[in-house]
Amino acid sequence: MTNLDGGIVLNQDKKSFSIIGSTKTKSSVERVMMMIFVACGLTAVLAVVAITAYMLISGVPAVGKVGLFHFLFDTSWHPTAKNPQFGILSMILTSIVGTFGAILVGVPIGLLTAIFLAEIAPKKLGNAVRPAVELLAGIPSVIYGLVGMIVIVPFIGRMEIQLFGTDPAHTFTGGANLFSGILVLAIMILPTVINVSETSLRAVPNEYKEASLALGATPVTTIFKIMIPAARSGIATSIVLGIGRAIGEAMAIIMVSGNAVNLPNLWNSVRFLTTGIVSEMSYASGLHRQVLFSIGLILFIFIFIINIVLNAILKKGGEKND
Amino acid sequence: MTNIKNAVSITQGKRRPFEAILKMLIIVCSALTVLIFLSIASYVFIKGIPSISWQFLSTKPSVLRGTIGILPSIINTLYIIVITILIVTPIGIGAAIYLNEYSKKGMLTKAIEFTTETLSGIPSIIYGLFGAIFFGETLRLGYSILTGALTLSIMVLPIIVRTTQEALKTVPYSYREGALGIGAAKWYMIRTIILPSSIPGIVTAVILSIGRIVAESAALIFTAGIATSLPKGLFSHIFKSGSTLSVELYQYAANRGDNNTAFGIAVVLIIVVLIINLLTKLISKKLGGGNA
Numbered sequence: 001m002t003n004l005d006g007g008i009v010l011n012q013d014k015k016s017f018s019i020i021g022s023t024k025t026k027s028s029v030e031r032v033m034m035m036i037f038v039a040c041g042l043t044a045v046l047a048v049v050a051i052t053a054y055m056l057i058s059g060v061p062a063v064g065k066v067g068l069f070h071f072l073f074d075t076s077w078h079p080t081a082k083n084p085q086f087g088i089l090s091m092i093l094t095s096i097v098g099t100f101g102a103i104l105v106g107v108p109i110g111l112l113t114a115i116f117l118a119e120i121a122p123k124k125l126g127n128a129v130r131p132a133v134e135l136l137a138g139i140p141s142v143i144y145g146l147v148g149m150i151v152i153v154p155f156i157g158r159m160e161i162q163l164f165g166t167d168p169a170h171t172f173t174g175g176a177n178l179f180s181g182i183l184v185l186a187i188m189i190l191p192t193v194i195n196v197s198e199t200s201l202r203a204v205p206n207e208y209k210e211a212s213l214a215l216g217a218t219p220v221t222t223i224f225k226i227m228i229p230a231a232r233s234g235i236a237t238s239i240v241l242g243i244g245r246a247i248g249e250a251m252a253i254i255m256v257s258g259n260a261v262n263l264p265n266l267w268n269s270v271r272f273l274t275t276g277i278v279s280e281m282s283y284a285s286g287l288h289r290q291v292l293f294s295i296g297l298i299l300f301i302f303i304f305i306i307n308i309v310l311n312a313i314l315k316k317g318g319e320k321n322d
Numbered sequence: 323m324t325n326i327k328n329a330v331s332i333t334q335g336k337r338r339p340f341e342a343i344l345k346m347l348i349i350v351c352s353a354l355t356v357l358i359f360l361s362i363a364s365y366v367f368i369k370g371i372p373s374i375s376w377q378f379l380s381t382k383p384s385v386l387r388g389t390i391g392i393l394p395s396i397i398n399t400l401y402i403i404v405i406t407i408l409i410v411t412p413i414g415i416g417a418a419i420y421l422n423e424y425s426k427k428g429m430l431t432k433a434i435e436f437t438t439e440t441l442s443g444i445p446s447i448i449y450g451l452f453g454a455i456f457f458g459e460t461l462r463l464g465y466s467i468l469t470g471a472l473t474l475s476i477m478v479l480p481i482i483v484r485t486t487q488e489a490l491k492t493v494p495y496s497y498r499e500g501a502l503g504i505g506a507a508k509w510y511m512i513r514t515i516i517l518p519s520s521i522p523g524i525v526t527a528v529i530l531s532i533g534r535i536v537a538e539s540a541a542l543i544f545t546a547g548i549a550t551s552l553p554k555g556l557f558s559h560i561f562k563s564g565s566t567l568s569v570e571l572y573q574y575a576a577n578r579g580d581n582n583t584a585f586g587i588a589v590v591l592i593i594v595v596l597i598i599n600l601l602t603k604l605i606s607k608k609l610g611g612g613n614a
Contacts, residue, residue, distance in 0.1 A: 146366075
């Protein structure tokens with residue numbers, strides 16, 4: 001180490017200061033450190049490769065045994081029956097509908113809040129609202145599930161009784177249904193949507209706004225006709241990130257959505273791809289357990305598609321700015 | 323020419339009901355967001371405070387005496403935090419240094435950036451499955467705190483890399499030029515100039531990771547398991563199964579139907595979240611103040 005430092009520390013009288021004095025040790029240490037940094041960087045690459053490989057290895061065989069068509073397009077899920085059925089269509093559709101519903105409810109609220117923070121709120125008020133958003137992002141998903149279970153589920157349950165009354169054809173869920181799941185998911189994606197949209201709204205050049213206002217447009221018109229179109233790639237990113245968060249959420253919605261395998265309907269007790277894994281993983285064995293990994297693989301494919309879309313948006317946004 | 327009349331009307335205070343409604347909506351939605359947070363937090367406190375007592379925080383659950391305590395979960399959570407941070411921080415900082423100081427624009431850099439991005443998008447349940455089968459079965463670690471910590475290390479890696487990278491970017495370029503200009507080698511420059519200047523950013527990265535670890539449940543339930551025993555030895559406990567606070571909350575709420583205890587744990591978790599938020603604020607404020 002003294003050798004290494006020797007070239008720099010001037011007040012060491014052992015040898016005269018020389019830049020090339022310790023080149024040899026220096027360059028070997030340098031090379032080793034660079035290798036270490038490259039290795040650290042490669043950890044992420046390795047992790048993604050390993051996760052992909054393991055999901056494929058542990059997910060594909062079961063699909064082969066069950067049959068791809070039956071697995072993807074059958075709605076009968078009876079994993080522990082004598083003649084087990086492994087059709088996950090209901091779960092796939094529930095995940096898609098649930099995510100779409102969460103986006104439908106959460107994005108408008110989130111986007112408008114982002115507009116408020118970026119454009120309308122006075123600085124002090126903004127500084128009071130922003131911590132609430134940050135803390136929403138930090139709350140563990142199990143707490144969303146717990147509060148959803150105690151507050152939202154009974155509320156939706158009362159609504160269900162009001163709506164369906166004595167309808168004999170309706171299976172009452174007591175509020176533990178897709179509707180409650182969507183509401184909880186919508187709340188959970190709020191921070192993502194708000195943060196990313198606000199950042200992109202703030203990144204819109206001030207000249208755009210000034211020009212619009214100078215032409216006589218009102219502030220509200222400026223926001224909706226100028227700012228939002230200009231920030232659209234960032235807003236699209238926030239929506240895609242929200243989709244990713246919603247489709248991957250497990251612990252919060254398992255507590256509020258009833259967990260019976262049904263086709264997605266607002267008032268049905270439903271099971272998502274994620275909750276399908278969580279609810280049976282603890283006791284599944286053999287082919288059943290392998291099929292749960294196949295469900296994980298399907299979820300992984302969804303996430304992969306979302307990632308590709310995200311990258312396409314970011315790339316397009318980047319080109320536009322160049 | 324013909325538009326002069328219209329132009330005049332714009333400057334006059336014309337009533338625009340549609341715009342007023344939009345503005346209203348913006349304010350209502352923002353208020354709703356704040357209200358959602360406030361009601362969740364206050365609801366958790368109101369429901370949870372009564373279950374909190376010294377015994378609740380300082381004992382293990384006992385079937386014989388019929389008492390409930392969350393000390394094992396608190397200890398397990400600390401174990402997982404410490405081990406995960408010990409594993410992931412050096413790797414994450416190394417990766418950030420590579421990306422910011424060494425990398426040239428090429429395939430390798432692109433691959434690292436893309437995969438880091440990908441890791442942050444993978445849902446925790448997938449990490450749980452992967453951790454259970456890779457660390458738990460292939461590496462034969464079973465349900466253990468180590469399995470959980472290794473799994474979470476991959477999960478929080480993107481947080482460390484990205485936050486550290488941001489911190490490295492804020493170190494002025496002139497520092498590097500100055501150091502290199504007087505003959506410092508690259509690693510020497512990084513060790514003595516770049517890293518010390520970005521310590522607040524690295525601390526922020528660690529705190530954010532702790533927040534994610536404390537909140538995590540889906541990735542831990544199939545890796546670290548759900549045991550609630552107190553450690554018998556400092557190191558042997560690493561290889562034992564143990565549930566963290568979040569996992570324990572889920573167990574009480576979903577499987578044991580004991581919502582009061584669940585809310586008690588929720589209070590502890592929310593306080594941790596508040597502290598973490600406050601700490602990151604303090605650091606960034608200090609950092610901002612230092613630069614100004």
